[in-house]
Amino acid sequence: MTRALPVLPAELACPLPWEEPARPLLAARQLGLRLGGGELCRAFDLEVHAGQCVAILGRNGAGKSSLLHALAGLHGAGQGGGAPGVRGEVWFGARPCADWTPLRAARFRGLLPQRQLARFAASVLETVLVGRHPHLGRWGWESARDVAIARAALACMGLQGFEGRDLRALSGGEQQRVALAALLAQTPRLFLLDEPLNHLDLHHQVAVLELLRSLAADGRGVVMVLHDPGLAARYADKVVLLNGEGGVAVGESGAVLTAGRLSHAFGHPLKRVEVDGRAIFLPQ
Amino acid sequence: MSSSSSARFVRPAVALAALALAALAALAWALCAGSLATTPAGVFAALFGNGEGMLVGVVRELRLPRALACFACGGLLALAGTLMQVLLRNPLADPYILGISGGAAVGALGAVTLGLASPWMDAGALGGALAAMLAVFGLAHGDGSWTQTRLLLTGVIVAAGCGAVVTLMLALAPAAQVQSMLFWLMGDASGASRPWPALAVLGAGLAAALPFGRDLNVLAHGQLNALALGVDARRLRRGLYLLASVFTAAAVTLIGAVGFIGLVVPHLVRLVLGNDQRLLMPAAVLAGGALLTVADTLARTVLAPQQLPVGVLTVLLGVPVFLFLLARHSR
Numbered sequence: 001m002t003r004a005l006p007v008l009p010a011e012l013a014c015p016l017p018w019e020e021p022a023r024p025l026l027a028a029r030q031l032g033l034r035l036g037g038g039e040l041c042r043a044f045d046l047e048v049h050a051g052q053c054v055a056i057l058g059r060n061g062a063g064k065s066s067l068l069h070a071l072a073g074l075h076g077a078g079q080g081g082g083a084p085g086v087r088g089e090v091w092f093g094a095r096p097c098a099d100w101t102p103l104r105a106a107r108f109r110g111l112l113p114q115r116q117l118a119r120f121a122a123s124v125l126e127t128v129l130v131g132r133h134p135h136l137g138r139w140g141w142e143s144a145r146d147v148a149i150a151r152a153a154l155a156c157m158g159l160q161g162f163e164g165r166d167l168r169a170l171s172g173g174e175q176q177r178v179a180l181a182a183l184l185a186q187t188p189r190l191f192l193l194d195e196p197l198n199h200l201d202l203h204h205q206v207a208v209l210e211l212l213r214s215l216a217a218d219g220r221g222v223v224m225v226l227h228d229p230g231l232a233a234r235y236a237d238k239v240v241l242l243n244g245e246g247g248v249a250v251g252e253s254g255a256v257l258t259a260g261r262l263s264h265a266f267g268h269p270l271k272r273v274e275v276d277g278r279a280i281f282l283p284q
Numbered sequence: 285m286s287s288s289s290s291a292r293f294v295r296p297a298v299a300l301a302a303l304a305l306a307a308l309a310a311l312a313w314a315l316c317a318g319s320l321a322t323t324p325a326g327v328f329a330a331l332f333g334n335g336e337g338m339l340v341g342v343v344r345e346l347r348l349p350r351a352l353a354c355f356a357c358g359g360l361l362a363l364a365g366t367l368m369q370v371l372l373r374n375p376l377a378d379p380y381i382l383g384i385s386g387g388a389a390v391g392a393l394g395a396v397t398l399g400l401a402s403p404w405m406d407a408g409a410l411g412g413a414l415a416a417m418l419a420v421f422g423l424a425h426g427d428g429s430w431t432q433t434r435l436l437l438t439g440v441i442v443a444a445g446c447g448a449v450v451t452l453m454l455a456l457a458p459a460a461q462v463q464s465m466l467f468w469l470m471g472d473a474s475g476a477s478r479p480w481p482a483l484a485v486l487g488a489g490l491a492a493a494l495p496f497g498r499d500l501n502v503l504a505h506g507q508l509n510a511l512a513l514g515v516d517a518r519r520l521r522r523g524l525y526l527l528a529s530v531f532t533a534a535a536v537t538l539i540g541a542v543g544f545i546g547l548v549v550p551h552l553v554r555l556v557l558g559n560d561q562r563l564l565m566p567a568a569v570l571a572g573g574a575l576l577t578v579a580d581t582l583a584r585t586v587l588a589p590q591q592l593p594v595g596v597l598t599v600l601l602g603v604p605v606f607l608f609l610l611a612r613h614s615r
Contacts, residue, residue, distance in 0.1 A: 074511050106514030116506040119373050120559045126501075133502050134514040138495055141562075186513070 005214040006207070011152035014189050015135075016107060018219055023093060024049050025190045025221040026109075028071060031088035033063045039246040040084050041067065046240060046250055048190070053212060053222040055232035055253065058242030059266050064225045065114065065194050067242070071223060072111045072192050073097035092190070106134035110188035114195055115176055118167040124178050125163040128153055131185035146185075153184035156211060158204070172199035180208065191215060193224040197231075209235045229270070229281045233257045241265050257281075296563045299556060303570035307355065310577040314351035315343055317581050319588055345477075353476035354580040354594070355573035356483045357535040358545055362553075362572025363490065364531035365546030366564055370500050371524040372432050378547035379532040382439030382525075386446025387416025388536040393453045393465050402475060405468070406537050413533035416442055421525065435525075471542030471595030473580045478538075485534040489527055490569055496520065497562030504559065542595040545572050548602050555609045575601065 018025070024047035032043035040063045048054050056064050066084045069075050075086040090097045092108050100108065110131075118127075128150040129142050136142065142150075154162060157177040167175060176199045183191065191212065197205045212222045213235060226232045232239055232253060239256040241249040243265040249256045259272040262281055269284040315327045320342050322330075330343040364379035371377070379385070391412025395404040424438040454465055493500075499520055503510045510517040535542070549572040550564065557563050579597035586592065 069508075072512060074508065101514075102511070102516055103514035106512065109512075111508070111512035113506065113508045113512070116509070119375060120369075120504060121554065122504075122559050126558070126560065127505070130502055130505055130509075130513070133498060136498065140498075 003210065005217060006156070006211055008211075008214050008218055009152040009156065011149045012156065012184055012187055013218070014187050014220060016189050018050055018189060020093075021050060024091075025093060026071060026223070027091040029089045029091070031067070031070060031086070031090065033066055033070070033084040033086060035063070035084040040244065041242055041248050042246050043088055044240070044248050044250050046071075046238075048221040048223060048238075050189075050219045050221055051216050052237045053216050053224070053235055054238045054240065055224055055226045055236035056240045056242070057226055057229060057232055057262075057265070059244050062242040062244035062265075064242060067240070068111070068192050068194050068223065068225055072109055073100070073105060074111065103134050106186070106188075108188060109190040109192060110183045110186040112179060112183045112191075112193040112196055115172070115179060115198060118175070122167050123163065124154065124159065124165050124167060124170070125150055127167050127178055128182045128185050131182035134186065149187070150181070150185045153181040154178075156184055157181045158207070173201060173204060176200055177204065177208075188220075190221045191223070193222070195225050195227070197226065197228075205231070229257050229262050230279060233279045233281075296557060296560075300563070300567060300570070303567055303574070307570045307574040307577075310574040310581075311351050311355060314354070314577050314581045315347050317585050318342070318347060349477050349479050350473055350580065351577055352483060353479035353538055354473050354577045356479050356486050357473075357476075357539050357542065358549075358576025359486050359569035359573035360482060360489075360531040360535040361542065361546040361576075362549035362568040363486070363493070363565060364528040364535070366550040366561070366568045367493065367500075367524050367528040367531075368546070369550055370504050370561065371521055371528065372436055373504065373506070374432070374436070375551070376547075377436075379528060379535075380541065380543075380546065381443065382420050382435070382529070383416045383442035383446055384413050384420075384529055384532045385536050385541040386443040386450070387419075388413035388533065389450045389469060389541060390446050390453075391415070392468050392540070393450055393457075396461050396465055396468075397453050397457060409537040409540075410533060412446075413529075413536055416446065417526075417529040417533065421529075467593050468540040470593035471540040471598070472591075472593050473539045474584070474591055476539050482534045482538045485530065486569065489531055490565065493527060493565055494562070496523075497560070497565060500524075500561040501559075504561070539594070542576065542598055544595075544599045544602050545576055548606050549575060552602075552606055552609060 026048040028046040030043040030045065032039070033041040056067060058064050063084055066075065070086045071090055073090055092100055092105065097105060129146060132142055132146045132149065151163065154160060157180055159177055159181060167178060170178065180196060196208055200208060209231060212224065216222050236253045238251065239253040241256050241261060249261055257279065259270050259281065263270045270281045271284055273280045273282055312324060316322055316324055320339060322339055326339060327343055330340045361379050368377040368379055368381065369375060388409040389412065391408035392405045395408035420439045420442050424435040454462060457465060499515045502513050502515045503517055503520060507517045550568050553564055553567045553571050557567055576594065576598060579601055580594040583592040583594040583597045
């Protein structure tokens with residue numbers, strides 16, 4: 001990475017101290033997914049330390065989102081009855097995630113779900129302020145400080161001046177950046193992102209990935225579902241590769257992201273090319 | 285920074301105060317208007333002291349209970365609509381969409397069909413509403429997933445079934461009963477003499493819902509988002525369903541299935557105030573109460589001595605107001 005990482009504004013610092021660098025922020029023990037009697041993803045272990053970015057890759061329906069929800073301690077929450085079953089344990093820091101109260105967990109980890117369409121009119125600022133919810137009391141209203149945090153998050157996403165706009169009038173990519181800004185305003189220690197690059201143009205794809213690297217450099221952990229193995233190779237320290245038939249490969253991104261493994265996982269031949277020292281995977 | 289943050293509270297405060305004044309004005313007008321003409325001073329004297337004998341009876345025993353009943357029902361329906369729209373994340377949701385008014389109609393019209401006296405009509409409406417609420421809740425709960433689509437479909441199907449039963453009863457009823465059945469179905473406040481239970485439900489319900497205003501804002505962004513932000517979405521949605529159902533049952537029992545208020549008042553308030561549920565809920569109560577009170581006063585005075593069903597008036601008043609706001613907003 002030759003470009004300098006973007007500087008994080010002070011407003012977006014995580015208020016939760018993290019004094020045990022040796023302990024993983026997130027630990028999955030024997031985590032696995034089952035769907036309709038078959039195995040979608042064999043049990044595996046995963047540790048995410050402060051400073052690390054992890055990418056989850058796999059074909060459609062391989063269980064990437066279900067896995068991410070399980071890592072957030074929210075498995076089965078989004079889909080209703082048909083979601084895959086989850087086995088295994090997820091720990092946030094020193095305790096199993098089930099021991100965390102919902103509000104405390106929300107201050108520790110943030111989740112960017114796949115985009116849901118806005119149904120009602122809402123301003124961009126209101127939408128980003130929703131991310132402040134876990135930091136406010138039952139009767140609390142958003143303070144000037146919360147507004148400053150929301151504005152800093154919008155500025156990080158290149159959305160200065162969008163505060164008063166109606167969410168429904170924005171393009172798909174702009175709505176995605178608003179959702180990312182809401183997650184930044186939540187200021188969690190651990191970021192879990194389901195396809196954060198959806199709808200984004202190339203410039204913003206790279207900008208978001210560099211911002212996530214900055215967050216990692218600030219002592220946060222990042223787990224993201226990605227589709228492009230080249231971007232995963234460039235920005236992720238570790239990769240979880242699902243093949244949708246039970247197979248799962250977990251490890252350093254350089255070791256997991258080989259043309260052979262990827263071709264098998266995606267069911268399509270891929271060729272690895274190197275340009276300027278960076279790997280690109282070309283579909284044949 | 286502090287001036288801009290206090291500015292954020294000025295506009296809502298002004299809007300709420302204006303709505304409260306409008307609600308008071310609507311109630312005052314309802315007490316003054318009628319065949320026995322009087323002035324606000326006369327009404328004040330009749331309410332609180334030594335007015336003339338005839339007026340005291342009319343104001344205290346006829347106009348006041350009726351005006352309060354209309355205010356309570358308008359507020360209940362508007363609040364129920366606001367909650368339903370968040371619960372189903374659907375701008376087209378209204379308090380009747382999940383079959384509660386259908387159940388109430390079957391109960392009330394069933395009482396008429398059986399030739400029972402009018403207190404039984406109220407009891408039938410309440411029983412029917414609660415039965416529909418429990419049926420939809422139980423059926424939609426089914427496998428425990430309780431998704432929005434499943435809840436909506438179950439409610440709509442139960443409502444359709446109730447609608448068919450109502451039509452059947454109307455078709456089979458002797459002509460003498462049809463008039464009172466139709467008035468009930470359109471909403472009619474002329475028999476409303478005991479507004480206090482509905483007012484109590486409204487007050488207690490609003491007090492129960494207000495602390496969860498910000499949770500509702502989060503839930504409006506989707507269940508998964510809400511869970512990730514620390515909101516117990518499952519329990520919140522159950523509470524929403526129960527509250528909205530009880531509000532609707534209370535309103536429908538008191539004055540029948542008045543249409544339109546529960547659908548349009550939340551949107552009307554949203555166009556002016558935005559979608560913050562903490563403001564939307566009290567504002568919807570005030571606006572819905574005022575609108576129904578005004579509509580009912582018109583319903584009993586425009587063609588006096590003939591009384592019109594208030595449900596028709598709410599729609600006739602609401603449609604132009606809503607279209608005006610919509611046109612102004614889109615510009």
